[in-house]
Amino acid sequence: MADFIDGTENVTVHGIFNWIRLLIIFSVITVIGNYIGYKHPIGEAFIGMGILSLITLAGVWMERELPFNISSILYISIIGIVIALPGMPTSEFVLYYVSKIELLSIVTVFLAYVGIGMGKSWDEFKALGWKAVVITILVIASTYYGSAIVAHIILVLTGVPAA
Structure with a gap:
């Protein structure tokens, strides 16, 4: 899974497909863990993960395509904050569905992914x-x-x- 994204991919159809594939795998595992651990409905959690995945894709695209030297995490954070601001037409929808996903569910999957990445570069770490x-x-x-x-x-x- 770590071979899908190396952080240097340009925005191409292949690169976007790899991001989508990775986010789908990540979302499925997160939703399953979210259901088992917190009993949130699977359908609502999938919608929440879909929202988070779209925000992530937009942030990654902005990092690679806009002429500023800004990390994608900043773009992702700004997009998330703006669409969840009170008074925004997207606010209630986003907050409702994203609240169906527990942070610990996301972090668990993310840390497992990081662990896999570390395992692949263990020789570099030992060096x-x-x-x-x-x-x-x-x-x-x-x-x-x-x-x-x-x-x-x-x-x-x-x-x-x-x-």
Whole structure:
């Protein structure tokens, strides 16, 4: 699956077909996990994943075709925010269907995909040496603890008792 997209593809029929194929696989796995884990209706979750996939395709296309040096994640975020803004004609539809998809369902599939990608470049990772392993562990641990600290502060500020 990691061979479909290498990040450098131009917008061609073949490149778009590869993105669509990858997003369909990603969506099916996410919807199944979403149904099993959270019991959201499959049909509504598929519509939500379709919306997210279309936003992703638009963002990737914009990154490759517009003359600005901006990452696709920024385009994807802006598109998502704009179509979900209160007062936009798409807002209720988008919010309803996208809310049928739990973030953890998406993240689980995404991390599995990243793991597959890492497995394919394991030799390159090993060539970086033990320092890369230490840095990786520190980054992951720092991200986890930083998120936990921020969450704890927000919970305390909102009046949720600390455990």
